[in-house]
Amino acid sequence: MAIPCDCKTLNISVNNVLEPFGFECHPFLTGWYNQLVSEKFQLNYPPSTAAVVVISQPSMFEKAFLPFLQEEFDSSQIRDPIDQCMLFYFHKVKKSFSEQGIDVESLHDFQLDTRRRPRILVQTAGHVSGAVRYYKPSDVEIEQKNNNYYPVCHHPRWGGWFALRGVFIFPQIQDSTLEKIEPPQNLSAPEASSMLELYNLHWQDWRWRDIGNPESRYSEEQIKYFETPPPDRFQLIQKYLDNREL
Template identity: 40%
Template sequence: MEPRVGLLEERIRAPLDRLGLESYSFKVGWYNAVLPPAFHLPYSENTLAFVVVSVPAMFDKAFKPFLKKHMLKKIHDPIDQCISHHLLLVRESLADYQVDIMYDYEMLPNRKPKFLAQTAAHISGAAYYYQRKDVEQDPWGEKKIFGVCIHPRYGGWFAIRALLVFPDVEVPFLLQNAPIDCVRTEKERIELLEKFNFHWQDWSYRDIIEAKEKYSEEQKTYFATPPAERLKLLNLSRGLQRNGVAVFPAKEECIA
């Protein structure tokens, strides 16, 4: 790893690790090389970036403390606000660099996502992006089949949250870390894509490998609950009403 990347990575990783967030470095050129031009990130190919993912510990280490300390803004999802709050603090701590932040829910004016989260996770080595092309004997015919990332330690019990891009930092000699292929057999890959596409609500695709840590029952209940009812689960609705704050989540995190 380039020395400059190592120093930056440590300054990002130290605060995020305490919050149940992980970061993985990559070059923008790796990302753009596997996508059509319409989805390219508008930076030079050697630009340094990091993908940020949340792991099961995030719920207790970052989300619940955030809800107790901060008044929620209108329209945004509380999880999104929590992630944004902490990444903005990271950016403030890196005032000697320009840092562009893109979130998984952000869209461009043409309604395309600002970045393709699963592609970013794959090329950074964070998680393996299993797609239809990874199955040799395709059993789905004309059906639309979406791909899904699997983390080597957490299986499907994680979420891709954001990109941190450093426009002024070029790392031409950065070496790419391949994602760990942890769903190796044809049978398991078919099972994974079947469960993710047709039975995602029962959580079973997340257990395609043995995870070292999963979402707690409280966390699973939170994400399985309709957005408008989630705050009641954390006994926070009374406090929010007292502060005169209405919460209208912008999206349902069906695969958070």
């Protein structure tokens, strides 16, 4: 029997847990997602099943990641530190709902299934929730059309200075009343084209993230972390920890 709860209420509950740590959450239905993905990526739930997509804002690094490093980080694990951090904060949400007797499944952007395919296409989830707009090569005018370009998402507030981190699915909760929100259209056609080209051809210089005059950017500390090759990030982490102890 479905628990009498709606998708918006669930989203508020998830936000209450994660918002203080630099995250934002947006509700959607699994059927909306399944309509846009091929069969191999579809979620095996009824179309009205409630779901929530989680986005990290520019402030996540300072509000969630650095405190996590100081208090919970396990340097002996093979898993990437950011992935460890996301698992930690997602667990907070799952624990909160478990205490209410509500089942919840979490799907992370970094997780693969047994066939080495993503368990969730987070860009599509963000798009159907109305939180971001998902730009594909077929959606924009590009001088030298290249359908091998990777698609990219744009956030109405953060531009490209954000990340889609994963999805919560609530199998017990069906909600046919949630109104679908059209993804934001904040970019002009030339801006969308520029963003797609910069993302694919010059992603290393971060310019694609600034398209659309974002309200906030990553801190210099955060940019340095992501620009550092993964094997060298542990030295940087130790430096962060040493500085926070001063």
